[in-house]
Amino acid sequence: MLSEIISLLESSFAKRWIIKKEIQDDLIIIYLNKDYLNRFLFFIKEEKRLLFNQLIDMYAVDFTKSNYRFQINYNLLSISLRTRLKIKINFCEGEAISSITDVFPNAMWYEREIWDMFGIFFKRNDNLCRIINERNFAWFPLRKDFPLKGVVNLKYSSLEERFLYQKKKD
Amino acid sequence: MVSILKENNFFLSSLELLGQKMVSSSLWGFIFSSGCCYNKFKHLPRKVSIPIETDPRKADLLIISGAVNNKSAPILRSIYEQMAYPKWVIAIGDCACGKSIFMNTYAISGGAEEFIPIDIKIPGCPPTEEEISKALTALKKGKKNAF
Numbered sequence: 001m002l003s004e005i006i007s008l009l010e011s012s013f014a015k016r017w018i019i020k021k022e023i024q025d026d027l028i029i030i031y032l033n034k035d036y037l038n039r040f041l042f043f044i045k046e047e048k049r050l051l052f053n054q055l056i057d058m059y060a061v062d063f064t065k066s067n068y069r070f071q072i073n074y075n076l077l078s079i080s081l082r083t084r085l086k087i088k089i090n091f092c093e094g095e096a097i098s099s100i101t102d103v104f105p106n107a108m109w110y111e112r113e114i115w116d117m118f119g120i121f122f123k124r125n126d127n128l129c130r131i132i133n134e135r136n137f138a139w140f141p142l143r144k145d146f147p148l149k150g151v152v153n154l155k156y157s158s159l160e161e162r163f164l165y166q167k168k169k170d
Numbered sequence: 171m172v173s174i175l176k177e178n179n180f181f182l183s184s185l186e187l188l189g190q191k192m193v194s195s196s197l198w199g200f201i202f203s204s205g206c207c208y209n210k211f212k213h214l215p216r217k218v219s220i221p222i223e224t225d226p227r228k229a230d231l232l233i234i235s236g237a238v239n240n241k242s243a244p245i246l247r248s249i250y251e252q253m254a255y256p257k258w259v260i261a262i263g264d265c266a267c268g269k270s271i272f273m274n275t276y277a278i279s280g281g282a283e284e285f286i287p288i289d290i291k292i293p294g295c296p297p298t299e300e301e302i303s304k305a306l307t308a309l310k311k312g313k314k315n316a317f
Contacts, residue, residue: 133240133241133277134240134241137240139276141276141277146276149274149276150274150275150276150277150279151276152279153279153280154243154279154284155284156247156284156285163244163247
């Protein structure tokens, strides 16, 4: 079953699209070239023998390596074939990824969370703004070089009747 | 009071005592919860529990459970300022009191006491139903700043 899926994928795409393939305990992992993301996902969703039409989850990882810093993982599920697929994309800091909201509309909030926490920019996403932290939060908390206890404290002064930010010590 | 009324047609009292009895038997609560401690408050027995009001301008009691974010702190402050006097505030659980495992992070800077004056704090993670009911009965009896 899994080998049939992999042979289908190999035969339908050129060699520069897929960098590496792995199989781990009934899960197929594909390392993809980031320029061909939208076309790959559109083919996988519409092809009648594959039908991976559910985006389950999407998350980012921060490896502090020199050649590739960030990695984004996509979890896909096919109900008709009863298999799962994992797609990984590696890229450096400062590069922008194309958004997949035209293929899977539920990726909107996942991409907003990744932008809020890691600072990865998604092109052609209409509503890319912070979703978890406040609007004027100026840092990206889940990167590895962000301090564990945060940078600022919020206080309310009843004398002036307004909110103040204070820097945290050490 | 009722036995005195049956004998004579009048009774004597002070305005403060009357006011305390009236307010303590009709407390309406407003919920501001972002945590799991409110699940204990929901299942209190009927003698002790408090009816819920969805408009802060008509509520007497503000019930806080769960940690207060930097994002929701201005909202909490505006809800507190919209309530009319006399009003009381209860903080249920460790997170609302200010000593939780989420204490020193990038989004949380202390409990609810930094933004709002609190009357009763109930520590525990989560506090038992007996402790919550004891605190509520104590609030109904000994009220400061009522009239």
